Amino acid sequence: MSKFPNDPKPWKTLSSKYLFNRPWLTMRQDHVVLPTGGEVEEFYVWEYPAWVNVVAITKANEVVLIRQYRYAIGEVYYEIPAGVHDKPEESLLEAAKRELLEETGFGGGTWQPWMELCANPAIQTNITHTFLATDVEPVQAQTLEATEEISVHLLPVNALKKLILDREIIQALHTAPLLKYLLTRED
Template sequence: MNNTVKDDPQAWSTLGTNYLYRKPWLTMRQDTVQLPNGRVIDDYYIWEYPPWVNVLAVTPEQQFVLIRQYRHGIGRVNYELPAGVHDKQGESLLESAKRELHEETGYGGGRWSPLLELSPNPALQNNITSTWLAEGVELLGGQQLDATEEISVHLVSLDELRSIALDGSMLQALHVAPILKYLLTKKH
């Protein structure tokens, strides 16, 4: 789909970039940019992140594989989709999504297709989140969690998934949006 409209705003020109902070999980840069009207902004800040992947996984019994984990940023435990960072050299987004699902839940296999791409915050972040639909996944083994992860796995029905997405039990917008797309586009 072409998102260009006749009178669309034009892209800004980057006149300079200064990296303020560079760590594997947190990179911040300050750009000097020039708008099409000639105005210059000397301090436009961008957070750089690698791509993220999410998985909406469904078992052959039509149970959806969700996780719950503590998120220190908001100080709460909520439902989430299995998800992670695409950070392994040579790994495709699909391979990353499959790895994350297996590591966090023990589930895998099935038929995989792209579901949705979203920008977490297009004004201030440079990454895209890719969500994959994995249908017919099965339990292949145990979780393979990192030392800092504590994740519980939950199988929920379609009605429970709908409630979780709509009642505030899932706060991560990048997880709620693909569920809503699934609910709106799949015939149930």
């Protein structure tokens, strides 16, 4: 959708073929023509389902954060609860509530859509849908998947700025919604 008359025009897809097609990872190769007439015979696109994130704040004004080992970078950092919207019968909100409950045991509260982001819109198809959940509380024990080892941490909201500046939260799709929260909250 163009907002300005001089916005770049869309590319035309001449052909597509799937190189890899799995539930969590799908890659296709497109042959495209640019508006200038140039061609890119091998443009690679990663298809992912939508992702969901939750900025969860307790009644005591604490943020619910998790820590888990991330294999690709070989490190553990703070993150917000998050997951994949991989159940067609679930709405995005239901998926976010499920992820928060499974990963942290927290639920309830008041929920609202918070932010939509894309990790890399040049080559990835999915959107991350972040929700803000306020006044959440513990309602059950964690129900982790066999591949998950997640610790839950309740930190004062005022600690978020230092965590971000000290590189304790580095996941961009998690940092941006937290920064929006810090910038827009009323003290």
